[in-house]
Amino acid sequence: MLTGSIVALVTPFTSQGNVDFAFLEALVNWHVEQGTDAIVAMGTTGESATMSHDEHVMVVSAITELAAGRIAVIAGNGSNSTSEAVHLTERMSHLPLAGFLNVNPYYNKPSQCGLMAHYRACCEASDLPQLLYNVPSRTGADLLPEQIAELATLPNIVGIKEATGDISRVAQLRELCGDDFILLSGDDPTGCDFMLQGGRGVISVTANVMPALMKRMVTAALAGEADTAHNYDQQMATIHAAMFVQANPIPVKWALSLMGKLQPHYRLPMTEPELAQQHHIEQTLKQAGLI
Incomplete structure (x- = not known):
């Protein structure tokens, strides 16, 4: 349940800034219909940083x-x-979850000792499996393979969402952490090659707008069908790029609004894309046949 095509789901809002549960229900049902394997709720793409506990x-x-x-x-x-991460973990541990996605503590730049203590506290707060989440472009700190190997010795740490885009890390992490450690790509443009090198899935932004094609690409890549996987990936290449013309999730929510999947509302300090980027996203969706 922690592998395959996993969507980093957006959170729809109303014009008043509240969660739009009608659109949320439609999105969940759409991903079930399209074959998505799992949903990440309240990650970066879900605007978790602007939500109350x-x-x-x-x-x-x-x-x-x-x-x-x-x-x-x-x-x-x-x-x-750490206290907030533990609090969230405790409050959600009773839910029917496949596990947690635990981002590297941002801004503070903790030492290795601090990282171990942080993740140990989160593991002690729940028996559910936890995935590390390494995204240095957002956190300001890179979890290096040697650090990840040490963190992998903690109870419940079963894998990582690796969002550096560095494909060479797949072999390094596989050697250091073993075959059972789940390696997931968190970088859409390199996700296909990440899986062909030994990764076991993606946690994807693009899957928000092209879930069925993402599922087909992931299935082919995990089966080692490189030509087929690359063909599917090439069909998504312009969408991969368009989804990051501004900070995630600004572009993907704008794209979904053009597709009629939600209204283009954000939580400050996130705002709608600039006009030129709006036009670029629209043209990219048209060329991909999505609108």
Whole structure:
């Protein structure tokens, strides 16, 4: 349940800034229909950084209810504050989750000792499996393979979402952490090659707008069918690029609004894309046949 085509799900909002549960339900049902293997709820793409703890837990709980066992749900539980990460983990541990996605503590730049203590505290807060999440472009700190290998010795740490885009890390992590450690790509442009090198899935932004094609690409890559996987990936290449013309999730929410999947509302400090980027996203979706 922690492998395959996993969507980093957006959180729809109303014009008043509240969670739009009608659109959220439609998105969950769409991903079930399109064959997505799992949903990450309240990750970076879900705008977790701008949500209160009560809202965070409410959205994750709602997604598990909407999923109703039809699709696995992974909950973001990370924070730059260990006490907050532990609190979120404890509050969600009773939910029917496949596991947690725990981002490297951002801004603080903790020492190796601090990292171990942080993740140990999160592991002690729940028996559910936890995935590390390495995204130095957002956190300001890179979890190096040697650090990841040490963290992998902690109870419940079963894998990592690796979002550096460095394909060479697949072999390094496989050697250091063993075959059972789950390696997931968190970088859409390199996700296909990541899996062909030994990764076991993706946690994808692009899957928000092209879930069926992403599932086909992941299936082919995991089967070692390189030509087929690269063909599917090439069909998504312009979407991969368009989804990062500004900070995630600004472009993907704008794309989904053009597709009629939600309204283009964000939580400050996130705002809608600039006009030139709006036009670029629209043209890319048209060329891909999505609108």
